[in-house]
Amino acid sequence: MKISIIIPTYNEEEFLPDLLKSIKRQDFKDLEVIIADANSTDKTVEIAKSYMCKVVPGGLPAVGRNNGAKVAKGEILLFLDADSVLTNNYITSTIEEFELHNLGIAITQIVPLEKGFINEISHEIANYLTKQISHIKPHGAGCYGMITYKSLHEKVNGFDESLDFGEDTDYIERIAKISRFKVLENPRLLISTRRLEEEGLKEITLKYAKSTAKQLVGQKVTLEELGYSFGHGSSKKNRILYSLCGEGLGHAIRSGVVIEYLINEGYDLIVFASDRAYDYLNSKFDNIYYIGGFNTVYENNSVRNRKTFVYNMKDVPSDLKNNMTKMFNLAHKFKPDVIVSDFEFYSNLLSHILRIPLISIDNMHVLTEAKYSTPNKYAKDRLFSESVVHAFIQNAKKTLIYSYFFPPLKNTENTRYVYPILRDKIYQLKPTDGDYILVYQTSTSNNELIELLKKNPQQNFIVYGFHVDKKEDNVLFRSFSEDLLYKDFKDAKCVITNGGFSFITEALQLGKPILSIPVKKQFEQILNAIYLDKLGYGEHHSKINQAILDNFIEKIPVYKKNISEKYVKPKNNNETLNILKETIEEVINN
Template identity: 70%
Template sequence: MKVSIVIPTYNEQEYLPNLLESIQRQDYKDVEVIIADANSTDNTKKIAEEYNCIIVDGGLPGVGRNKGAEKATGEVLLFLDADSVLTDNYLKCAIDEFTQHNLGIAITQIVPLEKGFINELSHEFANYFTKQISKRKPHGAGCYGILTYKSLHEKVGGFDEKIDFGEDTDYIERIAQISRFKVLDTPRLLISTRRLEEEGLKTLALKYTKSTAKQLAGNKVTLDDINYTFGHEKEKLKRNPRILYSLCGEGLGHAIRSAIVIEYLIQNNYDVIVFASDRAYQYLCTKFNNIHEINGFNTVYENNSVKNKKTFTYNMRDVPSDLQRNMSKMYKLAREFKPDVVVSDFEFYANLLSHILNIPLISLDNMHVITDARYKVSSKYMKDRIFAEAVVHAFIQKAKKTLIYSYFYPPLKDVKDTQYIKPLVREEIKKLKPTQKDYILVYQTSDSNEKLIELLKKNSDIEFRIYGFHEDKREDNLLFRAFTEEILYKDLKDARCVIANGGFSFITEALELKKPVLSIPVNKQFEQILNAIYIDRLGYGEHHDMITQNILDNFLKNVDTYHENIKENYKTVPNSEILEVIKDTIDNVI
């Protein structure tokens, strides 16, 4: 049974290739694809030609579908939107169910292309809603995968071209009067959430609820009734500034400070779309709606050391697929969202995207002190420094402005477009009133430092509360804690001092609460090494490449001195002052 797939298009170059690729991947091969194009001004027609599609003149969806159906030679017609994608084996499953149930007209349930709790929940609700409504009355539900026979299409005279909205429901109702209708159970269509992203879940839901209610009552609905436009061509003349914000997903430091920035921007009427990977994505999803997952780079640690070769090999293995997947998703959403500026907290793909789309880039991280400041370190770290500088240069190029979070301030190479800002610290920590009890807090960004644990066990007269090993247990004087913010805050508030790697965020939180730091940075991780060097230089604690009993004893002997140094010299400011600088920078770039 030959299937003619009819796709109305207007400027669909960003979406059409994915749909046509998904059609080519189908096991069901007796297919022709007809593109009914409404005078696209982009590369839509060229793409259709490259995929050997039949091209006819189109118009508004009803017109385009009818013209495509006229050209069709298949027994079955499948009407698709250009921003949909067929799931694996979609055609076979759809035709099998269609014929087994002796149907004359059917539509398909949907799955969002973009992951996320809100997207998935809203689409599952849409499926449920469509199936429930269909029990009372056949309904189009936005025309997702309408399947029918060409003979029935011709019998009812096709789509009513005089209807500018709801022509799909009208079409389904008329065919359902002379045949059987069903919402298919098995096949699913992947669909773009561009309407959802642009208009918001609440607005879009209200529009479709209003239209459905009118249609169920037997009334016709027009575009003007629900303020709907095809092609998304009506850009609001007055709109909020739009920011594409992307961040590194390794660890939680980038995510925690980014959450503060994102919340502030939203409160100040900026529209923000966010891309993140790994733990950052998981963290931000619990706080905001418009978060999109991408794949990121990860560091390989062994025995408290960065393994550069293994890190390179591990990440290069996935780069080709990650590059295609990430850039495809980010590019499509960015073209729809139309950001005024890209903000990157050390995230590689946003940097690429800003240059591809010619959107100004702001770098907002703590990493650029490595490349953008003048400082001296021991020659034994030179190899690590060179490697780190290469990574930073590779991740971010030609930022319009660079803001560097830092608690130390070596001279900048470029004071015109680069400036330091104070670290952002969670308000929950700023509100704490620190005390000094007898235990020591140990915070590790890697769980590979077994030698440290062995040393701490030998100091049985001291209690150590340890984070970073992802478990809750006690071993004599060692109390291991799995990460929870509330308990970590309390332990940090009352600790005498801290033993940590060189992670920026934790060090700044410790300094906020006036806690001396014994920093043992991860070997070969130059960013941590530099953070630790300045802890030592500023008199806020000590930096060592490894920990020994003598080092621990000496640190504890000088803890009170370090504590006084922090109290006297480490100046904190309200987050609002830092956020105002970020906001002003964004406004100036826009």
């Protein structure tokens, strides 16, 4: 037999039929097709058998290719990816040029299956760069199609199965040392642009540049470094699609802790976030994807519901299409076992469309899942906020609620409280009582507060949330910096903030009394402040004046004592993270 075509697969029922049809259409017939399957859970194996392919066990690409080569009867091996398609006369053209130049190993060039200027020009650039780099050092990738002799494959002991990325380039380099390598000029291989569509041209280009630069100097590259998760392997990792609200940094900061924990526990993750949450997480992790999100309009420290509605509605049609397309395509490839949402709207829709179980973990659901009473003056705000929470998340399999107050729950079977997630650095701080008050705002519209602070020259204030670095009299403004905020937090004698959940819980962990002026009409913040006052950890006011400020400062010792005696301070995040893991496993296994 002349040639054996070896194709590693994992859940390729969507793409494999087109490749097998294209092989069947070839004029060249002296061949066999071997599918090395990594325990696919879809119809991949069934499709392969229907085309009379040999099927052998697979794994990561190196494992699958080696297993295919072991049973191959052809003198020539052609390695292809499952999402490629052969152009007319591809096999004949490839063999003729391969033998004409007396080569030992070669790759072909690629063209996109999906037409369009960006697709076509990006693939031509990829071809050009691959040819140029090959003059410096033999280089290539499995997606280009690799052809070699079985005798040479055996002489170098096949692909290095210890490599989870770059095994193809390593293979090419080792065979090229004992033979000749070339990028073939004539044959063209059609390849899917699914990764380009999922990750974007910029992301793909950066990853390609990073991997190529390392490989050229002889360094190995791993999947983890590049943020790839191909899902091959005989022992399947559970996969989580994690999505979070992007407004403010509270969701992002605690999600950073959760994401790091889940990765360390061996889960595969892809993460969706908008706005500042995306920027924060993308600087720390791979596999973070941007989506458009909802934003609240604030004026004079108050939510403007009508303007918020108008502002978000103008973007909803495009966000809905773009977000759902991106999330659907990535989820279709990634095949998550569960979706975990920290109050993110589009992941809820995706859960219903794909019928993937959803776990909700946030602080917002105390509004809808708990029994509590509040003054009648907040009834309208409460109704509106509860409606938003109901609209964002429906029919979660399990609901975990971060909280520092614990009113009775309506349903304890599927809902439970967990302690707030805090940054590890907060647990490590050793707080002292300095001579300044820390002021933290998530809205830049509370100008009345700043004017009041300036009227108290006997007090020093450090203010975050206005996104500037400047000093005005006794008020020092800082733009956000985690390291500076830790220091300022640690040594503050108390804090003034709105009703943001994350900052309040970090302040309580550090034993800092809190003067809370929640954003008007934002009922979640109002409820946080009500319970803060009720528990004796600080004060709740709808606005601030000199008398309120003086009274609060006078009572700082009382509030510090209450926090010290009544507030439960976990030593770390372990309990909450373990509960989350148990919940994930329960949902997946049921």
